[in-house]
Amino acid sequence: MRAATKNQSAEQPELDSIVEAILYLYTESRRITKDLAARHGVTGPQLAVVKMLEPVGKLSLSELSWKIRARNSTVTGIIDRMEREGLVERRRSEDDRRVIHITLTKKGQRLAGEIPVEPVQIFRQILAELSPRDAAELSRILTRLARRVRELVHEKGGTE
Amino acid sequence: MRAATKNQSAEQPELDSIVEAILYLYTESRRITKDLAARHGVTGPQLAVVKMLEPVGKLSLSELSWKIRARNSTVTGIIDRMEREGLVERRRSEDDRRVIHITLTKKGQRLAGEIPVEPVQIFRQILAELSPRDAAELSRILTRLARRVRELVHEKGGTE
DNA sequence: ATCAAATGCTTCGCACGCGAAACAATTCGC
DNA sequence: GCGAATTGTTTCGCGTGCGAAGCATTTGAT
Numbered sequence: 001m002r003a004a005t006k007n008q009s010a011e012q013p014e015l016d017s018i019v020e021a022i023l024y025l026y027t028e029s030r031r032i033t034k035d036l037a038a039r040h041g042v043t044g045p046q047l048a049v050v051k052m053l054e055p056v057g058k059l060s061l062s063e064l065s066w067k068i069r070a071r072n073s074t075v076t077g078i079i080d081r082m083e084r085e086g087l088v089e090r091r092r093s094e095d096d097r098r099v100i101h102i103t104l105t106k107k108g109q110r111l112a113g114e115i116p117v118e119p120v121q122i123f124r125q126i127l128a129e130l131s132p133r134d135a136a137e138l139s140r141i142l143t144r145l146a147r148r149v150r151e152l153v154h155e156k157g158g159t160e
Numbered sequence: 161m162r163a164a165t166k167n168q169s170a171e172q173p174e175l176d177s178i179v180e181a182i183l184y185l186y187t188e189s190r191r192i193t194k195d196l197a198a199r200h201g202v203t204g205p206q207l208a209v210v211k212m213l214e215p216v217g218k219l220s221l222s223e224l225s226w227k228i229r230a231r232n233s234t235v236t237g238i239i240d241r242m243e244r245e246g247l248v249e250r251r252r253s254e255d256d257r258r259v260i261h262i263t264l265t266k267k268g269q270r271l272a273g274e275i276p277v278e279p280v281q282i283f284r285q286i287l288a289e290l291s292p293r294d295a296a297e298l299s300r301i302l303t304r305l306a307r308r309v310r311e312l313v314h315e316k317g318g319t320e
Numbered sequence: 321a322t323c324a325a326a327t328g329c330t331t332c333g334c335a336c337g338c339g340a341a342a343c344a345a346t347t348c349g350c
Numbered sequence: 351g352c353g354a355a356t357t358g359t360t361t362c363g364c365g366t367g368c369g370a371a372g373c374a375t376t377t378g379a380t
Contacts, residue, residue: 044366204335
């Protein structure tokens, strides 16, 4: 909070439409991803995991958590269900026996091959319709915003 | 699927950073909202409901669902828990006895007064740091994007 | 070598979030 | 007016998503 710019912020309808649009784009892209995944018998996050693993072969559970922006406890559950479905395998690391490596099974690899679109691809497809100038502008502004948020979050720390 | 534009879309790192930024901004703003709400003993969505109800007094469950972008079945659960906590009340509409009106209790109103910040306010605060020109650009581009997505979704319908 | 702190993962309990099915009240077609 | 379709809400089952607590392994301090 720290004083900041709370004075004129209420008078900017543009800000509302920005927030509105971001929320809308996010929820809609998630729904689209979910529908796409459902057509292949998996959930959205499971498809994300499959597509993360495909190019690199194996990832630790923590790396996976970081990549899909979830906590370890969440990913544990996702991997549990995927393992039950025979899509992935858990294997203990030799180097560090705390670490669990997740790899795709044959079935998981087949699934990855069947779905040529990345989870975010539909989103990207629509973004690709932007003019190059707009895309550049959007990228520039959003990246700056994200960096600013990251700064604020780090600065203020987690709790309190 | 159906052909689409899968040719040149892989060559635009800008698009990745846009997607990345939107995902980041969304998840982070949600976490911030959640922390804020937790300090007052409620959850993120519950705070959103309280703040929706505060200015208008009452809303039907469907209106509430629409406003917080969730399905009725989700909001039923949220209202269940809020009612259990004594924050809101359900009341049948006289005009249309299918409709349930949700209103804030005294306790709910007190809570609404205690938290001066709207759920999206923190997000907006950061957005407010943008230069007017950037804000206008961002608003213009994102609004167009959202409209485009809406068109596509309507056009293709729900399933299939 | 040994104990304490840090790290990686799992377990637990809870709160969303959704679609499908069920149910009640309303509206529509005739 | 009567049954069919529609609308508003709830119930159910499942899959995230999280923080706190717990466990095993590793690293650090001495």
